[in-house]
Amino acid sequence: MLLTISTTHRPATDLGFLLHKHPERAQTFSLPFGTAHVFYPEASEERCTAALLMDVDPVGLVRRGRSAFALAEYVNDRPYVASSFLSVALVTVFKTAMEGLRPELAASPLPLEATLPAVRGSEELVRRLFDPLGYEVSVSRVEESRYVSLRLAGSVRLAELLTHLYVLLPVLDDEKHYWVDDSEVAKLLRRGAEWLPAHPERELITRRYLKHERRLYNPVLAEFPAEADDDEPAEDALEERVLLRDQRLGTVQAVLKASGARRVLDLGCGPGALLERLRRDGYEAVTGVDVSPRALEQAARRLKLERQPDPRITLWQSPLTYRDRRFEGYDAAALVEVIEHFDPPRLAALEANVFGAGLACVVVTTPNAEYNRMWETLPAGSFRHADHRFEWTRAEFASWASGVASRFGYRVRFLPVGPEDEAVGPPTQMGVFER
Numbered sequence: 001m002l003l004t005i006s007t008t009h010r011p012a013t014d015l016g017f018l019l020h021k022h023p024e025r026a027q028t029f030s031l032p033f034g035t036a037h038v039f040y041p042e043a044s045e046e047r048c049t050a051a052l053l054m055d056v057d058p059v060g061l062v063r064r065g066r067s068a069f070a071l072a073e074y075v076n077d078r079p080y081v082a083s084s085f086l087s088v089a090l091v092t093v094f095k096t097a098m099e100g101l102r103p104e105l106a107a108s109p110l111p112l113e114a115t116l117p118a119v120r121g122s123e124e125l126v127r128r129l130f131d132p133l134g135y136e137v138s139v140s141r142v143e144e145s146r147y148v149s150l151r152l153a154g155s156v157r158l159a160e161l162l163t164h165l166y167v168l169l170p171v172l173d174d175e176k177h178y179w180v181d182d183s184e185v186a187k188l189l190r191r192g193a194e195w196l197p198a199h200p201e202r203e204l205i206t207r208r209y210l211k212h213e214r215r216l217y218n219p220v221l222a223e224f225p226a227e228a229d230d231d232e233p234a235e236d237a238l239e240e241r242v243l244l245r246d247q248r249l250g251t252v253q254a255v256l257k258a259s260g261a262r263r264v265l266d267l268g269c270g271p272g273a274l275l276e277r278l279r280r281d282g283y284e285a286v287t288g289v290d291v292s293p294r295a296l297e298q299a300a301r302r303l304k305l306e307r308q309p310d311p312r313i314t315l316w317q318s319p320l321t322y323r324d325r326r327f328e329g330y331d332a333a334a335l336v337e338v339i340e341h342f343d344p345p346r347l348a349a350l351e352a353n354v355f356g357a358g359l360a361c362v363v364v365t366t367p368n369a370e371y372n373r374m375w376e377t378l379p380a381g382s383f384r385h386a387d388h389r390f391e392w393t394r395a396e397f398a399s400w401a402s403g404v405a406s407r408f409g410y411r412v413r414f415l416p417v418g419p420e421d422e423a424v425g426p427p428t429q430m431g432v433f434e435r
Helices: 014-019 060-067 086-093 095-099 125-132 159-174 182-191 204-207 213-223 226-237 243-257 274-280 295-304 344-355 369-374 394-408
Strands: 002-007 027-031 034-043 048-056 110-120 137-142 145-156 263-267 286-288 313-317 332-336 360-366 411-417 428-434
Touching: 002 014, 002 159, 014 034, 014 048, 014 095, 027 086, 034 086, 034 095, 034 313, 048 110, 086 095, 086 159, 095 145, 095 159, 095 286, 110 159, 125 137, 125 145, 125 159, 145 159, 159 182, 159 204, 182 213, 213 411, 243 274, 243 332, 243 360, 243 411, 263 274, 274 286, 274 295, 286 295, 286 369, 295 313, 344 394, 394 411
Parallel strands: 263 286, 263 332, 286 313, 332 360
Antiparallel strands: 002 048, 002 110, 027 034, 034 048, 110 145, 137 145, 360 428, 411 428
């Protein structure tokens, strides 16, 4: 089982500094399932390559696991194919590099190339996992096998590359050599915090990483609502004629302004479409909140915060289903096309976080399921977006909103957004919660 990591950064031997492994010394590490060797096949100022060679002992694994003999347990692909064994070796041998504990160089993207001669999976699956992370992916089939050789190249921080491999190699293998419990959930949330929420295959990754254990993966998936920018192109095709999104944002903007709020939260802000409008309305503070780091980066670019810093505008990464005391002290919040991305059992946690923060005004919009029949391109019974967990009728939304208002001490009124049909109502329904 072999992994090589190369760089052409000058001086290329800085790779040894980042890995905390000297290029002129070969090192050996004992692991519960075998031995890991680290050495440098090449180390010059122009190019440096570090190799991690895993020597897995299949006989020892079987002897520790059970006494009965089965030939397949002794003769298998575990010593050769990149898997959870390699992930454990990575976090053991390259822990300093994975944590980015040498900030002067570790914080900088470098030209890096990783190669793995044997990975389980198809070319299509490999690309689905690594393409969205920005790598140049090269895959070649190992003849007469179910394996591929893999090359990843890109300008990336070393810690990011190691973390991506740590999480995704067991996902490709769809197996782990050890028992999976709640500690694995914590590892996934920690290692994937900066990239997993925005990954289009986050559900597949989460399910496979947690060995398809429903009790483990369901709570994790509930924390990853779809990004607003993913939702917008799908709705473009449905709502082009009526420019519904603009009407929705404009209505929310007007309601917030009329509330007299001075400090406003945009919860589930996505790439910042509403924030861009709110910054023009003279608020003392406008804060965008999203679970996805990528969405927040897009919002920062949209608002040009790097070139034109605005002390009134802040962006926070925070899941909406965990209590965030920072919400307290704000006057109003908007949840624009957000709640339908959460599984219904998770809404109670969202309600406690948002409506329990003492806000004077909360504006919620969500699709009106009754109006879906008006979209000619939307198949009957389908949701407007694949990530929607539900879409409510007007009666269902009113029932939920009235319950929230009663539990948290609000009055709620309902407003239509978009062209209203006599039979099915408007395409978007809005609830305005006030105290």
